[in-house]
Amino acid sequence: MSEKLSPTPAIELRDVHFTYQGTQMPALNGISLAFLRGSFTVVMGPSGAGKTTLARCINGIVPKYYRGDFSGDVRLSDQSIGARTVPENAADVGMVFQDFESQIFSTDILLDLSFGPENLGHPPADILDRAREIMHSLHFEGMSDRDSTALSGGQKQRLAIASVLMMHTPIIVLDEPTTDLDPLSRIEILELLAVIRRSGRTVILIDHSPEVALSADRVIVLNAGEVVADGDPVTVFPAMLSMPMPGIRAPQLMDALRRLGIPPCPVTVAETEALIRNRYRVGSASGTRESESRTAIPEPAIRVEGVRFSYSSSRVLDGIDLMIGRGDFVALLGRNGSGKTTLAKHVNGILTPDEGQVWIGGMPVSGMSAGDLARSIGYVFQNPDHQLFCPRIREELEFGLRQGGIDKSEWDGRIESALEAVGLTGRETADPFMLTKGDRQRVAVASVLVMTPRIIVLDEPTTGLDHRDQLGMMALIERLNREGHTIVMITHSMTVAMQFAKRIVLMAGGRVIGDGDRSLFMRDELLVEAGLRRPPIADLSARFGWIASSVEEFVACVREGACGGEQP
């Protein structure tokens, strides 16, 4: 790859410092980087490291739109962009952002593809030709007049990327374009990236996944506004394994190799398997391993019987039967539109089934009032902003207590223990809107906990949180489960489901297609149907006949040579 790169940098940052208005800490602290024409770079780092700010500098969004204290110089093709406005840079730099909804400006696909080139003044006939071409390569054929609001999240993000490609910019910067997507859509986007690379453009991708970074020409790791690692992934990652950086996950296969005492290098799953088998005697498994064996069937907390439900003539739930025992921890997985959220909304009575019945602790949901339901079942929505509205955390928690008719003498104690549970003790007077997303999510959980519901339903509690906040949130949920709450968690993440849930329910097309422990993930046909893809370590362990949820677990097992047999 590298011999094709021409020596003139497409982008050059010279000693860039930037501090956002109203903040103290610099977001970028002396960044000097040059990006070669036609190169593909992945930028990584924990949240707050300055990745997004770096991306914003490249087309002048920083400091032209987001103001602050800026010094240094940004050059495109050896010309300083200092005097140019953001729209003036649009012909040189295409930008793709995380939130796909805020990048679509038109009501149908063709018009949205045309928007950028129209702004650049391209002739309409050229735009239409190009749009036809791009729709063809992105499988949007015959959809040109499709209403853009009717697209799925993955399609919307593909549309957002396509409409940037339409502008024919020599540089494309993508700032976490897959964070809000389900795993299958993420894969679609990554495949699209491969197409972009072949077009010879300079591409910069901000992404958390080291597996993606392995395929890049170059990896840059930022921390606290500074470059802490920069180079070929083949050299950067092995170095990183021996000196881990906070907030960055190591590539799982390489990590496993290193821990097993095999020199780590970028390899495929099959190659890794061969390397391990050369060194260790690992019996190929016949049975499966379970994280926890299940004993007698507990008393049911939730019972769903023959539930069918349709949204405006399209059937979303098609005969669901499910029993969830008291104290269980169930992860609900499936692709977008499989009916997970709709099912969860039946459990707390937001939706009423067309057919069938839902029971909570022996009571039919249809016979319970909003207050009763709020007391027995707590529902944490995906986006905390949809739940919070008060100027202070304490008032937010009082809202539920008041609605539920809880006696005032109990308020203080309940609020205190709810805040303690989520780790926000002493923050009663803080404004929820000014917190980070992770903390807002905690407030949303606390607002549910004050009602001390026996059952807690969480819709994607880790989406949009960085690695550290994800772990914090999951530790909290696990503790609630240990304290006796029944947990139902909707998630896209197989890793999260495997590591924390006691039971996994797979959904597709409004039906339950799999129900059991993580050994479900051995079955490829189920994964395809549920739109899931095994993380590398699970894929590797599957070759040994079981499913590992983490590198540590896999390594421990290989060392014992007991994989596939009895539990360790």
Next chain:
Amino acid sequence: MRDIIEMWKDTRMVVLTAVSAAVYAATIMPLKIIPIIPGFTEVRPGVVFAIFCSFLFGPAGAWGAAFGNLIADFFGTLTLGSIFGFFGNFLFGYIPYKMFRALTSSEPLPASRGQTLSILTAILGAAAACTFIIAWGVDAIGAVPFKILAPIIMANNSALSVFLVPILLATLYPRVKVWGLLYTSVLPEPLTRPSRFARFGVALTLIGAFGGLIAGLVIGYIQIPLPLPLSAVLAPFLLILLIGAILL
């Protein structure tokens, strides 16, 4: 007056216009299914947003109210009345922030009695102006008599707003300020300063709006015989209202 033109140069204001309009349209549309007067009015808790966005986003709130109402009509009730709806709602979003700035230089928070009074005056002035224009126009095309439509729109425009807007301002104004999205922080200072005749404008606006409303209702309910159509008789009040709004 200049701010409603100049604001279009700023992309943030363009987006704030669209966001205000979309939020307004999305909160008035669901209730179009249960109209009070089919095609012309329905219960509208969403009006709160028009006034509230005005206090926060100034001219973007004004355009947002006008566009939002038009878009709600785009989903099925586009008639000649939509034109009056456009102008009426524009004033509905234009008068609150302008009148408030003319009355006091403090922030639109219900912190002191003076501030609260100024907020309420601005809300009622805007509600009356919007009501008068729409009822006048719809009466002029002969669709619904003034005396029937005016009280409904006035109640709709003001009843919820006088309670909810101060509460919303108290909760959200400080946050929007921190996010840097107030029109006073987006637009350059000369554009946000009240004009020299602003107070005179307040007086004219109130006289035009309330005078017109009261005259129209009195004529309608006492059934005073008129030599001219009602719309012609009320036209002078409309003129006073418009001059007042321009001077704000």
Next chain:
Amino acid sequence: MMTVYRVRRGFLHGLSPVTKLMLLPGVFLLSLLSDDPFVLAGLTAGLIAVAVGSRLHGLVWSSRVILGLLFVFPAVMWTFMYQGMNGRGFMGIPGATTEGVLYGSAMGLRLVAMLVAGLLLLGSTRVEEIAWGLTRFGLPYRLSFALTLAFRLVPLFFETYRTIEEAQRSRGLDIRRSALERLRGVIPLLIPVFVAGLRRTDQLAVALEAKGFGRPGKRTSVVSRVMRAGDWIALAATVLLIVFFGVVRASL
């Protein structure tokens, strides 16, 4: 989400947005030129014929409830409120006059005609085309863009509003209580809707500028259209009708 635009290949879809933006006020004007319920019924029938010719009759039919209400409300109201010269009664109903019934029906049909005309424009023209048409009449591009962007955002906030309602209901917010409770109950709904909008504002503005919005120089448009023969014929026909009924009215 019930957007009105229908993807079709009908007569109206083939007209320039500029033409349609002139036809709409033309029809409004026509409907104002006559107070005769029979003339207005004829106008309505003509519009429905155009709807059929443009394969938009399904759209008109799906609006039958609002169209019905739009006719019935003024018809009933004016039946009792119209103060005519001779107070001839109508079918013995107290307070009702024949003149009132005729005038009321005319008013009802006038509104129905206007609404059908509006539906025809919206059903055959995408909002971007309307916006482009408006710029041809001198509306600055940035204004017309704000209109299309708002239109695009409505379903988004509609969805947000629904989610928030569900979220608050799951926290025990009971919307079926007394009027005062209901009044207080909208606060937990309105604030999150608004905040959701604000959190998007900067992202939208940045993404817009990054796509070259506001770049100096000429902007092109893929929806731009030249006027064709059909456009001129449609305009000429409407003008003739307006002149005819204008003359009739003036001679009364």
